[in-house]
Amino acid sequence: MTHRFAFRFDAVFRPALALLGVRPATAWVRVDDAEVLVRFGPWRLRTGRGNVTGVEVAGPYRWWRAIGPHVSLADAGVTFGSTSRAGVCLRFAEPVPALLPGGWLRHPGATVTVADPDGLARALSGPVAR
Structure with missing residues (x-):
């Protein structure tokens, strides 16, 4: 089964994100039995479902740490953010x-700042195809 999750966009950040090519039509997360694919404008992240070892719903975030594509200096994690919620x-x-x-x-x-964080967490917590 395939699930697709749209990103949630805070209205105040939409114009700046659009300049980067990040719009509702180009920002989503797709989860199926075999893989996870994140699209955030021109950026992509693809990995096997079995590579996901942990899932946690978090937030709210400080806007300057959450909005846009960036790398955490603390742990080298990547953020694809469109809302601070x-x-x-x-x-x-x-x-x-x-x-x-x-x-x-x-x-x-x-x-990833999707519109349905709980739904994405449930989808990723389900069985993985082997």
């Missing part, structure tokens, strides 16, 4: 590429 933090067994071309920068986790 809430999001889902994913942890990976094997770090994955997402922000820079070439895949040399890999992230041990990702935060």
Whole structure:
């Protein structure tokens, strides 16, 4: 089964995100039996479902830490943020590429600010195809 989760956009940040190519039509998370795919404008993160080792709903966030694509200086996790309200933090067994071309920068986790964080957490907590 495939689930698709739209990002939640705070109205105040929509114009700046649109300049980066991040709009509702280009920002979503897709979860199926085999993989997780995040699209955030021109950025992509793809990993197998089995690589997701932890899922946590979190927030609210400070806007300057949550909005846009960026890397945490604390743990090298990637954030794809469009709202400061809430999001889902994913942890990976094997770090994955997402922000820079070439895949040399890999992230041990990702935060995504989808409109339905609880739904995404449930979808990722379900059985994984083997």
